[in-house]
Amino acid sequence: MMKKEVKIYFLLAALLTVNLFFILFIGRNIYPIHLAPQNILASDLIGITTHLPNVLISILGLGNLIFLWLISKRFFKGYAALIVPAIYAISPWSSYLTAAGSFYVFLLFLLMVFTYSLILIRDGSSALGAILFLASSLTAVYSSVFFLILIPLYVALVILFKIIPTKNIKKLVVIFAFLIIPIIFLILKNATSFKNVVQNEITVFKDPGLVNTANQFQGEAEKSGLKILARLSENKYLFYSETLLLKYTDQLVPVTFFTPQYKLLNFSFTPPIFLGFLIPFLYGFYLSAINPNTRKFLYMSTLFVVPSVLAKNIISLDRLVLFLPVVIFIIVWGLIHMFELKKRKLIKCLLALSFVLVIFQLLVTMSDIKTREKLRFESYYGNKYEITEQ
Amino acid sequence: MKKSIITTILVVFLITFFGGFLRFYKITQNPPSLNGDELSFGYAAYSILKTGKDEYGVRLPLVFKSVGDYKNPVLGYLLILPVKIFGLTDFAVRFPNALVGTFSIPIFFLFLLDIFKKKKIAYIGSLFLAINPLDVYFSRVAYESLIAGLFIIFAIWAFMKLLDGKKLWAFVSAFFFTLTMYTAPAPRLFVPVFVFAALLISIPTLKKNWKVFTIFIITCLVLGLPMVYTTLFLGSGTRFNMVFLTHDIDFIRHILLKYFDSFKDIPLLFFFWIERYINYFQPDFIFSNALHMTTLDSFGLGLLYLFDIPLLATGIFAFIKKQIPHKNIFVIWLLTGIVPDSITNNLQQGGRLIHIVPVIIIITTLGLLECVKWFNSLKSLFLRILIAGAYFSFVILILIHAFLVFSVHFPNEKSESYDEGLKQVSLYISEHQSQYKEIIIDTRHGVDAPSLISNPFLYLNFYLKYDPATYQTEPKISGTSSNPYYHYNKYTFTYINWPVDSKKTDTLFIGSPWSFPSDLQGVKILDTIYLTNGHIAYYIVIPKKP
Numbered sequence: 008m009m010k011k012e013v014k015i016y017f018l019l020a021a022l023l024t025v026n027l028f029f030i031l032f033i034g035r036n037i038y039p040i041h042l043a044p045q046n047i048l049a050s051d052l053i054g055i056t057t058h059l060p061n062v063l064i065s066i067l068g069l070g071n072l073i074f075l076w077l078i079s080k081r082f083f084k085g086y087a088a089l090i091v092p093a094i095y096a097i098s099p100w101s102s103y104l105t106a107a108g109s110f111y112v113f114l115l116f117l118l119m120v121f122t123y124s125l126i127l128i129r130d131g132s133s134a135l136g137a138i139l140f141l142a143s144s145l146t147a148v149y150s151s152v153f154f155l156i157l158i159p160l161y162v163a164l165v166i167l168f169k170i171i172p173t174k175n176i177k178k179l180v181v182i183f184a185f186l187i188i189p190i191i192f193l194i195l196k197n198a199t200s201f202k203n204v205v206q207n208e209i210t211v212f213k214d215p216g217l218v219n220t221a222n223q224f225q226g227e228a229e230k231s232g233l234k235i236l237a238r239l240s241e242n243k244y245l246f247y248s249e250t251l252l253l254k255y256t257d258q259l260v261p262v263t264f265f266t267p268q269y270k271l272l273n274f275s276f277t278p279p280i281f282l283g284f285l286i287p288f289l290y291g292f293y294l295s296a297i298n299p300n301t302r303k304f305l306y307m308s309t310l311f312v313v314p315s316v317l318a319k320n321i322i323s324l325d326r327l328v329l330f331l332p333v334v335i336f337i338i339v340w341g342l343i344h345m346f347e348l349k350k351r352k353l354i355k356c357l358l359a360l361s362f363v364l365v366i367f368q369l370l371v372t373m374s375d376i377k378t379r380e381k382l383r384f385e386s387y388y389g390n391k392y393e394i395t396e397q
Numbered sequence: 398m399k400k401s402i403i404t405t406i407l408v409v410f411l412i413t414f415f416g417g418f419l420r421f422y423k424i425t426q427n428p429p430s431l432n433g434d435e436l437s438f439g440y441a442a443y444s445i446l447k448t449g450k451d452e453y454g455v456r457l458p459l460v461f462k463s464v465g466d467y468k469n470p471v472l473g474y475l476l477i478l479p480v481k482i483f484g485l486t487d488f489a490v491r492f493p494n495a496l497v498g499t500f501s502i503p504i505f506f507l508f509l510l511d512i513f514k515k516k517k518i519a520y521i522g523s524l525f526l527a528i529n530p531l532d533v534y535f536s537r538v539a540y541e542s543l544i545a546g547l548f549i550i551f552a553i554w555a556f557m558k559l560l561d562g563k564k565l566w567a568f569v570s571a572f573f574f575t576l577t578m579y580t581a582p583a584p585r586l587f588v589p590v591f592v593f594a595a596l597l598i599s600i601p602t603l604k605k606n607w608k609v610f611t612i613f614i615i616t617c618l619v620l621g622l623p624m625v626y627t628t629l630f631l632g633s634g635t636r637f638n639m640v641f642l643t644h645d646i647d648f649i650r651h652i653l654l655k656y657f658d659s660f661k662d663i664p665l666l667f668f669f670w671i672e673r674y675i676n677y678f679q680p681d682f683i684f685s686n687a688l689h690m691t692t693l694d695s696f697g698l699g700l701l702y703l704f705d706i707p708l709l710a711t712g713i714f715a716f717i718k719k720q721i722p723h724k725n726i727f728v729i730w731l732l733t734g735i736v737p738d739s740i741t742n743n744l745q746q747g748g749r750l751i752h753i754v755p756v757i758i759i760i761t762t763l764g765l766l767e768c769v770k771w772f773n774s775l776k777s778l779f780l781r782i783l784i785a786g787a788y789f790s791f792v793i794l795i796l797i798h799a800f801l802v803f804s805v806h807f808p809n810e811k812s813e814s815y816d817e818g819l820k821q822v823s824l825y826i827s828e829h830q831s832q833y834k835e836i837i838i839d840t841r842h843g844v845d846a847p848s849l850i851s852n853p854f855l856y857l858n859f860y861l862k863y864d865p866a867t868y869q870t871e872p873k874i875s876g877t878s879s880n881p882y883y884h885y886n887k888y889t890f891t892y893i894n895w896p897v898d899s900k901k902t903d904t905l906f907i908g909s910p911w912s913f914p915s916d917l918q919g920v921k922i923l924d925t926i927y928l929t930n931g932h933i934a935y936y937i938v939i940p941k942k943p
Contacts, residue, residue, distance in 0.1 A: 216695060217695070220691075220695050220696055224696070224801065224805075224806060227805050227806055227809045227810075227930075228801055228805050228806075231804070231805045233801060233804075233805060236797050236800070236801060237801055237805075239794065239797060240794040240795070240797035240798040240801065241696070241798055241801065245794060246696060249685075249696065249703060252703070252706065253680050253681055253684065253685060253703075256680040256706060257679065257680050257681060260678060260679060260680060261675055261678065262672070262675045262676050262678060262679050265675065266668075266671065266672035266675050266676070267668075267672060268672055268675075268676055268679075276651075276652050276665070276668075278668075278672075282668065282671055285675075293714075293717060296714060297714070297718070321681070367664070368668065371664040371665065371668065375665065379652075379654055382654055383651065383652075383654065386650075386651070386654070387651075
């Protein structure tokens with residue numbers, strides 16, 4: 008038993024090393040490209056610039072891997088729990104963002120700690136759970152305007168769906184509510200700064216194309232004597248709603264996760280997650296969707312695509328990385344069930360195809376990063392090495 | 398029993414009638430002009446009708462050379478009868494597609510009824526097809542893929558029957574599969590891939606009825622032989638080479654960073670293809686811009702309406718969970734149906750996916766039934782009224798928007814790409830050509846820039862009802878791709894170089910505003926042709942005498 012645990016720790020350490028090397032490999036080849044640093048919300052409100060150094064983001068990236076394993080241990084037994092961090096370790100998505108020093112890697116870390124704390128609270132480990140819950144949720148709320156909304160909403164849903172008994176979390180919620188008073192106070196005191204922060208974060212409505220389209224459509228309809236119909240069905244409010252609906256669905260389709268359609272850091276041809284994982288993902292998604300319990304989690308977790316929905320681009324892979332753990336868990340869910348059914352010929356073939364594709368694409372991607380990624384970056388951005396949000 | 402049949406016929410008739418109305422209403426005015434492909438098919442049919450040969454003088458061709466893109470022959474031959482009945486008119490050219498689009502509705506009803514044995518599914522499915530934006534749009538133009546789409550329904554329907562081991566269906570299925578391949582370019586790839594995959598998953602049935610399957614394969618091969626010949630020796634493979642994915646601009650410029658020239662580039666090409674393939678499942682494409690009916694492709698129309706989102710999502714689960722006859726065939730139909738368009742280098746086109754629309758509609762129909770079931774299970778009346786009210790309001794708003802896209806935005810924003818104005822130009826020439834020794838038409842046009850290249854000679858031949866026998870035999874002079882030039886009779890199609898050309902006498906010039914000096918100095922305008930949106934499409938001019 009002891010031996011098995013030691014082995015698992017060794018494997019975890021190996022995964023950390025692989026992840027670190029992958030990040031370093033990417034960093035070395037696309038150096039000195041990095042994302043524009045983002046301020047912590049609380050510091051922004053009081054007018055102090057506070058950026059997280061890239062080294063810290065890299066460490067937090069590794070921390071994500073460890074917390075993913077800790078969470079995974081609660082759902083999958085033994086070695087199977089290592090599949091989640093293994094996929095994370097070789098996922099270009101997190102590695103690219105870590106290499107480029109993305110603020111959302113830090114937010115993802117907070118989200119991981121927060122999720123782990125909820126699991127601990129649910130399972131009755133109240134002391135450690137409470138400490139992690141308060142530390143992560145408060146840091147998250149004080150760091151990001153999105154988390155200011157999403158964390159309380161998530162907690163509310165956890166209570167509403169009875170995922171954690173109310174009595175386990177009631178006191179913590181009260182303490183949490185009490186401890187976020189300072190940020191509310193800061194917001195009220197610095198309303199203009201807060202408005203600026205919100206406007207900088209919620210950029211979906213800044214697209215002039217949408218209003219232009221509405222105006223153009225209404226103008227054309229007016230010329231044809233159909234102004235009323237256009238005002239009814241082609242106004243900017245309806246278009247905003249339609250955009251949000253389409254953007255929301257766009258965040259959740261395979262093309263976003265498994266192909267380079269929405270380019271990592273705006274220029275890369277590396278997919279966020281290797282294509283081979285698409286097969287277990289589809290199976291895992293189906294299994295999760297038909298199971299009423301997992302379906303609840305699926306609904307709840309889609310909250311974390313909201314920051315990407317509210318970005319200017321159709322998909323912001325930078326922001327959507329908050330959803331990466333959900334995708335990985337769905338993949339692993341599907342993978343493990345496929346393993347259980349591996350005696351079936353078709354499943355065996357699909358599993359083999361999956362592995363072959365992952366390994367093949369990993370090799371192709373490594374070679375591609377080495378030979379073309381820097382050139383692609385330069386052909387997109389010239390010599391501007393610091394890029395703004397995707 | 399009798400009453401039930403009469404009701405069914407009445408309902409299907411009403412749905413078909415409504416679908417027919419959407420397809421035939423103002424068919425010659427919207428889309429605003431016949432495009433080059435339509436004219437090419439129309440004139441080829443006219444030429445065959447008059448002389449038995451196409452415009453190049455080939456007797457009963459197996460492939461229409463057209464403007465070098467080697468079109469599939471079925472639509473050309475289908476047009477002969479309408480051209481004979483209605484004359485060489487816009488209506489005659491668009492008539493077969495509108496008719497096929499309309500009759501697809503009851504045929505789809507029968508298909509669904511036969512496969513699912515449930516009238517509810519057949520009614521809803523046929524209604525969804527009747528109002529499907531993709532099907533309506535392509536029923537209003539002479540587009541061969543729509544006709545191929547109907548043949549594919551027949552072919553797959555017969556194939557499903559064939560799986561039950563009946564010999565006759567082997568012939569029927571093989572006939573329609575090969576006919577489809579003679580009809581449109583996309584099925585040439587789709588059919589072999591579909592048949593291969595379908596046979597692969599039907600191996601147990603195949604073993605039991607190997608004789609029937611042998612008949613099927615032999616019939617396919619025999620009927621397909623002429624097509625192999627035209628592909629290899631008559632140039633119809635040219636189109637495939639022109640549009641293959643390796644020439645994709647995005648792939649060359651942003652991914653490979655060079656031209657595709659080595660086997661080492663294949664892995665990247667493979668992953669690029671996968672990206673293209675999966676991209677067809679993107680909501681933006683499915684619900685918003687597959688038809689490219691608006692300028693920016695924003696808030697246009699897709700394969701389905703936006704209100705179909707919940708139906709499609711629910712339908713996918715219902716499709717997976719439910720016992721559905723020939724489910725595997727439907728899956729293969731959908732998955733292989735995307736292959737042809739995904740390996741081309743063009744912008745993703747909804748039109749080339751028309752053959753998979755039936756599967757998408759089936760999934761949406763199942764989704765609607767599931768949603769209705771869920772809705773009926775709601776206990777709160779208030780909630781039911783709220784949900785129904787909100788959803789139906791949304792449906793109505795989306796349908797109004799679709800109506801506006803079809804009737805207002807599309808003619809306003811896309812008439813240019815339909816070469817609007819060249820019909821009027823041709824009619825002007827028809828009236829006034831006797832006054833000039835030469836007529837020069839600039840092939841470049843465009844409101845924002847002279848970036849669109851058209852083939853005005855197609856319009857001239859069509860609207861002047863130019864004698865095919867003369868056209869086939871008279872001398873013509875052609876230029877090169879770098880120096881476009883085409884001349885026959887008194888007509889010249891080239892780039893107008895005004896400082897030089899304005900010195901010509903007895904010559905009529907036709908071109909967009911880009912063809913002439915911006916201040917129109919030295920230009921005498923005889924007529925101005927406008928686009929639907931009010932922009933100038935063409936000037937008809939002669940040089941001003943000093």
